[in-house]
Amino acid sequence: MRVRFSLMVLLAALTSTAPAAAEGGPAWDACVGLNSTPEQRVEACSTVIETKSESGHRLAGAYCNRGHGLTEKRELDAALSDLDEAIRLAPDYACPHNNRGRVYSFKRDYDRAIADYDEAIKLDPSLTLAYNNRGESRFNKGDLDGALADFDTAIKRNPNYALAYSNRGLVYYRKHDTAHALADYSMRIKLAPDLLAYIDRGNVYRDSEQLDRAAADYGEAIRLAPTDARGWRNRGLIRLFQGNYKGGVSDYDKALQYDPSDAFSWNNRGQAKMRLGDKLGAIGDLKKALELKPDLESAQDSLRKLGAL
Numbered sequence: 001m002r003v004r005f006s007l008m009v010l011l012a013a014l015t016s017t018a019p020a021a022a023e024g025g026p027a028w029d030a031c032v033g034l035n036s037t038p039e040q041r042v043e044a045c046s047t048v049i050e051t052k053s054e055s056g057h058r059l060a061g062a063y064c065n066r067g068h069g070l071t072e073k074r075e076l077d078a079a080l081s082d083l084d085e086a087i088r089l090a091p092d093y094a095c096p097h098n099n100r101g102r103v104y105s106f107k108r109d110y111d112r113a114i115a116d117y118d119e120a121i122k123l124d125p126s127l128t129l130a131y132n133n134r135g136e137s138r139f140n141k142g143d144l145d146g147a148l149a150d151f152d153t154a155i156k157r158n159p160n161y162a163l164a165y166s167n168r169g170l171v172y173y174r175k176h177d178t179a180h181a182l183a184d185y186s187m188r189i190k191l192a193p194d195l196l197a198y199i200d201r202g203n204v205y206r207d208s209e210q211l212d213r214a215a216a217d218y219g220e221a222i223r224l225a226p227t228d229a230r231g232w233r234n235r236g237l238i239r240l241f242q243g244n245y246k247g248g249v250s251d252y253d254k255a256l257q258y259d260p261s262d263a264f265s266w267n268n269r270g271q272a273k274m275r276l277g278d279k280l281g282a283i284g285d286l287k288k289a290l291e292l293k294p295d296l297e298s299a300q301d302s303l304r305k306l307g308a309l
Contacts, residue, residue, distance in 0.1 A: 025053070027044045027045075027047040027048050027051075027053070028048055028054070030043075031045040032065055038068075038069040038070075038072035038073050039073070042069040042070060045062045046066060048062040049062050049063065056089070056090070057089075057090045060087075060090035060096065061086075061093075063086035063089065064082070064086040064093070064099055065095075067079045067080075067082035067103070070082060076103050079099075079103050080100065080103050083099050083100035083103065092123060093123070094119075094121075094123040097123065097130075098116065098117065098129060098133060101120065101137070105133070110137040110138075110141045113133075113134075113137040117137065128158045128164075131151075131153045132163065132164050132167060135149075135167060135168075139167070139170070144175060147167075151167050151171065152168070155168065162188050163188075163192075165184045165187045165188040166184070169181045169182075169185040178204060178207075182201065185204060188200075188201075194225075195224050195230065198221040199221050202214045202234060206234075206237075211242055214234075214238050218231050218234045218238065219231070219235060221234070221235075222235065229257075232251045232258070233255035233259075233262065233265045235251050236249075236251030236252045245275045248269070248272040249269055249273060249276070252269035252272070261292065263288075263289045263293035263296055263299075264293075264296075267285070267296055267298055267299045269285045270283075270284075270286035270302065271286075271298070271302060274305075274306065279306060282306060283303065286302050286306075287299075290303070
């Protein structure tokens with residue numbers, strides 16, 4: 001029986017404000033403001049750029065922050081163009097190197113991403129986000145030790161940096177270091193509890209066969225985000241591992257209500273129904289799983305056992 005798990009997204013967003021000065025205005029404030037949405041940032045920074053109200057490092061800051069907004073909107077080529085321009089205008093400014101590194105990371109060009117993070121750190125060794133982001137690219141290249149060193153540095157520079165704990169916890173998880181992974185995920189939960197924090201720690205408990213603790217964490221994920229399928233389907237799997245097939249069916253009912261496109265949820269609910277003696281219900285769920293994922297072997301095998309394939 002298999003299910004797809006969502007792990008922590010590792011890309012840390014940087015909203016880096018441009019160099020401060022006395023002058024400004026509503027567009028400038030929204031361009032560099034920490035609470036601006038990507039859409040608001042792009043619109044405001046475009047106004048700053050198009051009206052030519054700023055120059056020098058402040059103009060570079062507008063390009064850097066518009067590049068950040070475009071990155072969040074996944075308009076990566078446009079973001080790259082803005083960040084290139086920011087670097088041309090202010091080659092000694094760390095912000096566009098960090099943000100351009102994120103664009104290359106999204107493009108899976110991790111060597112270029114790392115080179116930009118290296119430059120950002122060289123220009124501003126205090127830029128904690130650049131260490132975190134470089135760790136993400138090193139992780140994606142399979143350099144777990146390099147990633148671990150970067151996340152260590154990010155945490156040393158900012159002991160309250162919740163995302164860096166999650167990222168380091170994921171490295172420990174991949175290294176099969178359960179104790180350190182749990183410690184980091186627990187710190188992440190202490191600093192910034194959310195759906196993914198509990199799912200990540202629940203995954204470690206699940207893989208170390210601490211099923212009651214895993215179920216408790218997935219329950220917390222459900223409490224925090226009751227309309228997100230991930231908490232329901234992860235707890236549903238634990239129910240099946242524990243032989244609680246009725247509870248598993250109930251959790252997968254919710255998971256499929258909120259995400260009917262997940263083949264593994266259909267498969268797993270079908271497996272539970274089969275064990276409860278609901279042959280017709282099991283066949284229906286397993287066939288739906290195969291519609292979504294035709295090569296799902298567990299669904300194929302179960303349908304053969306039921307004489308329906």
